[in-house]
Amino acid sequence: MQTINTERLLIRPLATNDADFIVELLNDPSFIQNIGDRNVRSGEDAEKYILNGPVTSYGKNGFGLCLVVLKETGESIGMCGLIKRDQLDDVDLGYAYLPRFWGKGYAVEAAKATLEFGWRTVGLKRIVAITDPANTPSNRVLEKLGFVFEKMVKIAADDIDLNLYAIHKP
Numbered sequence: 054m055q056t057i058n059t060e061r062l063l064i065r066p067l068a069t070n071d072a073d074f075i076v077e078l079l080n081d082p083s084f085i086q087n088i089g090d091r092n093v094r095s096g097e098d099a100e101k102y103i104l105n106g107p108v109t110s111y112g113k114n115g116f117g118l119c120l121v122v123l124k125e126t127g128e129s130i131g132m133c134g135l136i137k138r139d140q141l142d143d144v145d146l147g148y149a150y151l152p153r154f155w156g157k158g159y160a161v162e163a164a165k166a167t168l169e170f171g172w173r174t175v176g177l178k179r180i181v182a183i184t185d186p187a188n189t190p191s192n193r194v195l196e197k198l199g200f201v202f203e204k205m206v207k208i209a210a211d212d213i214d215l216n217l218y219a220i221h222k223p
C-alpha cells in the first residue's frame with residue numbers, strides 16, 4: 054500500500070501506532086451512528102482492529118482503509134479507502150472523519166484521490182459505496198464525486214436498507 058499525496062492531505066497505510074486515533078474515531082457518536090459500533094474501546098482493541106482489518110486487506114487485496122493526515126499540522130483527521138466485503142460483489146469506498154474536521158472538503162479531496170488509485174493502480178472498472186439514506190453529508194459526498202444511486206440493499210439480515218451508489222472508471 055502506497056501513500057497518496059493530495060493538495061492538503063496524506064492518505065497513508067494504518068499501522069498499530071495509530072491505535073489512539075482509531076479509538077477516538079471509532080467511538081465518535083457519528084461513527085457509531087452512521088457506520089456501526091466496532092467495539093474498539095482500548096488501544097489494544099484498536100491494534101487488533103488495525104491488524105485484522107486494514108493491514109490484512111493491504112496484504113490480501115493491495116488496498117484497504119487508510120489514515121488521512123492533514124499535511125499542514127500532521128494531525129490525523131479520519132480514514133478513507135477501498136474495501137472488499139464478502140457481502141458485496143464490487144469493491145466499495147469507505148470514509149469517516151472526526152467532526153471537528155468536517156465541512157472543509159477533506160472527505161471529497163481524499164475520496165477523489167482514492168478513486169484514482171482504484172482506477173489506475175488497482176485496475177478497477179467499477180466502485181460502489183453504501184450509505185444510510187438519512188446520512189445527508191455522505192450522500193452529498195458521493196454525488197459530488199460522480200457516484201450514481203443504483204438501488205437499496207441490505208448488508209446484514211437485521212440491518213436497515215442502505216443506498217447503493219456506483220461509479221465507473223472514466
Ligand SMILES: CC(C)(COP(=O)(O)OP(=O)(O)OC[C@H]1O[C@@H](n2cnc3c(N)ncnc32)[C@H](O)[C@@H]1OP(=O)(O)O)[C@@H](O)C(=O)NCCC(=O)NCCS
Nearest residue numbers: 083087148149150155156157158159160161184190191193
Ligand atoms: C460524511 C462525512 C465523511 C463528510 O465529510 P466532510 O469532510 O464534511 O465532507 P466535505 O467537506 O468534503 O463535503 C462534501 C459535501 O457534503 C456537504 N455536507 C457536509 N456536511 C453536510 C451536512 N451536515 N448536511 C448537508 N451537506 C453536508 C458539503 O457541503 C459538501 O457539499 P458542497 O461542497 O456542495 O457544499 C463526515 O460527515 C463524516 O465523517 N461522517 C461520519 C462518518 C460517516 O458518515 N461516514 C460515511 C459512512 S457511509
